[in-house]
Amino acid sequence: xxxxxxxxxxxxxxxxxxxxxxxxxxxxxxxxxxxxxxxxxxxxxxxxxxxxxxxxxxxxxxxxxxxxxxxxxxxxxxxxxxxxxxxxxxxxxxxxxxxxxxxxxxxxxxxxxxxxxxxxxxxx
Numbered sequence: 001x002x003x004x005x006x007x008x009x010x011x012x013x014x015x016x017x018x019x020x021x022x023x024x025x026x027x028x029x030x031x032x033x034x035x036x037x038x039x040x041x042x043x044x045x046x047x048x049x050x051x052x053x054x055x056x057x058x059x060x061x062x063x064x065x066x067x068x069x070x071x072x073x074x075x076x077x078x079x080x081x082x083x084x085x086x087x088x089x090x091x092x093x094x095x096x097x098x099x100x101x102x103x104x105x106x107x108x109x110x111x112x113x114x115x116x117x118x119x120x121x122x123x124x
Contacts, residue, residue: 002027002113004096009118012086020118021080022096029077030054033099035111036070036081038092038120045095047106051079059104064090086122093117 008020022034035050049070050059058070067086072079079096097111105111 004115006115006118024077030074034079035097040092050104
């Protein structure tokens with residue numbers, strides 16, 4: 001069983017950049033596909049991006065494609081999300097998630113393990 005802890009959220013102006021990270025403990029990190037989701041107040045949890053076990057494959061939501069970049073370091077058991085050209089609509093709590101499924105799922109129900117979330121606020 002893997003435990004996940006996010007860090008790096010904060011407040012940034014529109015057009016700015018922010019990097020959030022997720023550290024894993026327990027389990028074998030490289031066994032898991034990792035994903036980032038976000039949830040804004042009053043909205044459902046939304047898929048952002050997923051990365052394969054090796055890091056060679058990724059899947060992005062259309063809303064962040066070209067602006068966000070996911071990466072992972074299996075030796076350090078971390079996955080990071082670099083967010084550029086941020087928009088006010090990117091404001092949400094960002095969650096790191098892990099799954100043993102081999103594909104790159106984009107639904108919350110496909111992920112078994114979740115972090116506690118980190119707040120990202122983009123001001124206009």
